[in-house]
Amino acid sequence: MGAIRLGKNHLRWCYGCNLPILESKECPVCGEPTEEIELTPPGDARPAFQHDIDLIRSILDRDYGEGTGQAVLPEGHIVILSKAPALDRMDEVIVDGAIVASLRYDMGSGWKFVSRMQGAYRIGKAYSKGYVVCDPGAVPFVRESKNLMAPGVVDADPDIKPGDEILIVTAEREVVATGMARMTGPEMVAADKGVAVKTRWYKPEEFRDLQTPHTWDDVVEANHDVIEKRVTEAVGFIRNTIEKNQKPAIVSFSGGKDSLASLLLTIDAGLSLPVLFVDTGLEFDETVEHVRDVCRRHNLKLIEEKAPTDAFFGNLVYFGPPAKDYRWCCKTNKLGPTVGAITKNFPDGVLSFIGQRKYESEARNAKPRVWTNPWTPGQIGASPIQNWCAMHVWLYIFSRKEPFNVWYTRGLDRIGCFLCPASDLAEFEAIAGKSSRWDQWDEYLTQYMQERGLPEEWKEYGLWRWKNAPKSIREEVHRISGKEVSELTKQTKAPERGPLTIKVQEGYSPCTIGYSIEAALSRTIDIAKVKPFCHAIGWVVTEDPEGEFVSADYTTIYREGAIICKANVENDARKHMDHAFQVVVRAEQCVGCGLCAARCDPGALYMEDGHVKIHEDDCIYCRDCFGPCPSVNFARDNDGFDQ
Numbered sequence: 001m002g003a004i005r006l007g008k009n010h011l012r013w014c015y016g017c018n019l020p021i022l023e024s025k026e027c028p029v030c031g032e033p034t035e036e037i038e039l040t041p042p043g044d045a046r047p048a049f050q051h052d053i054d055l056i057r058s059i060l061d062r063d064y065g066e067g068t069g070q071a072v073l074p075e076g077h078i079v080i081l082s083k084a085p086a087l088d089r090m091d092e093v094i095v096d097g098a099i100v101a102s103l104r105y106d107m108g109s110g111w112k113f114v115s116r117m118q119g120a121y122r123i124g125k126a127y128s129k130g131y132v133v134c135d136p137g138a139v140p141f142v143r144e145s146k147n148l149m150a151p152g153v154v155d156a157d158p159d160i161k162p163g164d165e166i167l168i169v170t171a172e173r174e175v176v177a178t179g180m181a182r183m184t185g186p187e188m189v190a191a192d193k194g195v196a197v198k199t200r201w202y203k204p205e206e207f208r209d210l211q212t213p214h215t216w217d218d219v220v221e222a223n224h225d226v227i228e229k230r231v232t233e234a235v236g237f238i239r240n241t242i243e244k245n246q247k248p249a250i251v252s253f254s255g256g257k258d259s260l261a262s263l264l265l266t267i268d269a270g271l272s273l274p275v276l277f278v279d280t281g282l283e284f285d286e287t288v289e290h291v292r293d294v295c296r297r298h299n300l301k302l303i304e305e306k307a308p309t310d311a312f313f314g315n316l317v318y319f320g321p322p323a324k325d326y327r328w329c330c331k332t333n334k335l336g337p338t339v340g341a342i343t344k345n346f347p348d349g350v351l352s353f354i355g356q357r358k359y360e361s362e363a364r365n366a367k368p369r370v371w372t373n374p375w376t377p378g379q380i381g382a383s384p385i386q387n388w389c390a391m392h393v394w395l396y397i398f399s400r401k402e403p404f405n406v407w408y409t410r411g412l413d414r415i416g417c418f419l420c421p422a423s424d425l426a427e428f429e430a431i432a433g434k435s436s437r438w439d440q441w442d443e444y445l446t447q448y449m450q451e452r453g454l455p456e457e458w459k460e461y462g463l464w465r466w467k468n469a470p471k472s473i474r475e476e477v478h479r480i481s482g483k484e485v486s487e488l489t490k491q492t493k494a495p496e497r498g499p500l501t502i503k504v505q506e507g508y509s510p511c512t513i514g515y516s517i518e519a520a521l522s523r524t525i526d527i528a529k530v531k532p533f534c535h536a537i538g539w540v541v542t543e544d545p546e547g548e549f550v551s552a553d554y555t556t557i558y559r560e561g562a563i564i565c566k567a568n569v570e571n572d573a574r575k576h577m578d579h580a581f582q583v584v585v586r587a588e589q590c591v592g593c594g595l596c597a598a599r600c601d602p603g604a605l606y607m608e609d610g611h612v613k614i615h616e617d618d619c620i621y622c623r624d625c626f627g628p629c630p631s632v633n634f635a636r637d638n639d640g641f642d643q
Helices: 051-062 068-074 115-124 136-142 185-190 218-220 224-245 257-268 284-297 328-345 364-366 390-399 406-408 425-429 438-451 456-460 471-481 485-489 525-534 570-588 596-598 630-637
Strands: 009-016 020-022 045-047 079-083 089-093 098-106 110-115 131-132 153-156 165-169 175-181 197-198 249-252 276-278 302-306 350-353 371-373 379-382 502-508 515-521 549-552 553-560 562-567 606-610 612-613
Touching: 020 218, 020 390, 045 390, 051 068, 051 079, 051 098, 051 110, 051 406, 068 115, 089 425, 098 425, 110 115, 110 165, 115 175, 131 136, 131 175, 136 175, 153 185, 165 197, 185 197, 197 350, 218 390, 224 257, 224 350, 224 379, 224 390, 224 456, 249 257, 257 350, 257 390, 276 284, 276 328, 284 302, 284 406, 302 328, 328 502, 328 515, 371 606, 379 549, 438 456, 456 485, 471 485, 502 570, 515 570, 525 553, 525 570, 553 570, 562 570, 596 606
Parallel strands: 131 165, 249 276, 249 350, 276 302, 350 379
Antiparallel strands: 009 020, 045 079, 079 089, 089 098, 098 110, 131 153, 165 175, 175 197, 371 379, 502 515, 515 562, 549 553, 553 562, 606 612
């Protein structure tokens, strides 16, 4: 996962005061120079809440022995997290102005504390396990980025397993390096060759052991001028945008911190704008109550639009689990209610202040500060906090003493649908057991898995989150399980054969670019049969070697019965879906009448064993064979085809 810089890194530190300082090269408290914290891009740092601190301490105590958690994260010290690119979730951990580690969640093994040297020095004060003692003669080699070889190991924690994060020390408990074990502890001691530890961090650093504790109120006070300058600019932007657009204005409120900050800024601007909240039906109960509470306390009109009761769970029977590349739920549960709410309440259009920030993603970084919403006719979006980092947002909320969504204190750094396929496994772990909503989803996934003969890994690794998993995920799954993703996602039990019907969701999606249509067929299909008819329609087809899908341009047809079509405009996407369903119907429900073969002047089509076949090289893509096909014409008259 590559690191992408989306904006300037604003996090600095005053080591004299032991305080995080935003933007300013001089400490507002003592006047001394501040130093930039070299965060991995995007560098969107945020406060660590007590849940985060407790989690880190528990991992440290587990891996290095009781008391190491407190040694690394002392009581009363400011702790900051900054998300870094990873296959699942990874946060850089900053305490006392030092990046002490990466807190990483790995598929199949869970949370790991990947210590840097500053973290290692702290662990070195208290460890009782997770250590490897190296020979003095090996120390210079390790510090030159060499791995620790087994002959250089004097002693090791006997409980170490391959893959564990460990501390390399001398017999005098001097910290040498951090690394990942390649052998068990006893094997390291006994072996006379081989890599015992793959080193990670090894260059000696000056240990900064700052002792000054602080509260977040201290941080807010130190950064008061920076935050208020941001607020003044945002308030001016809000007023100017309203004046320029001359439309009724609202605040789009999701229940998350960013939209909360935007709402508070409109209040700072002297406005009492209506608040639009779209309840997708997949929100946390706490999110819904938080939205209502904010509006009550600030005496704001709440326009609450809710997705139909069965919009999600009722459609699961047709579409199956949503995925990052199959987000039918965005249309049923988010897009539809949003469009409905705006059309109903603001028929002449609306200006909506939205909590969007460029640090969130490449797509949002590329967006202007004011834009026309392509999937919501009549809506102009505007972001007062487009250029704010997460620390700006949080310090602003703290400065206003504003209650925020409780899920931030339970391990989440973003608020949305509780089962969003864009979520990390780490987020699902935080949600499971803490939300009454999760049990229903967990039961559904188990039932879906069992009914279709899918292995346990399909659910454990969250493989339902993709129709076509990216290369990085495929490689990681193979590394940890020795199996290919295709083995773990192939359905070995098929629903009963029967009439082929289709269920369709379409529209502009907040999660994709352009117009997309997701369709679900009533049963699995034979991809090998489908491919020739794709050729007949003139599509240049890419076929999955495992036989799970065929893809042509912006259309993909899956064996399990899903179809995804994308295009820049609505009509093109619909045409692609029309063609896709035609070829599936021809392949699956051919009655063997031979009308198409008789119609084929080039002789590309022929009959064999009562089924139509195709000489692909002879096909001229005239599509005349689709006209007389009774299966296609019957499907066109089927209600399911035009849903």
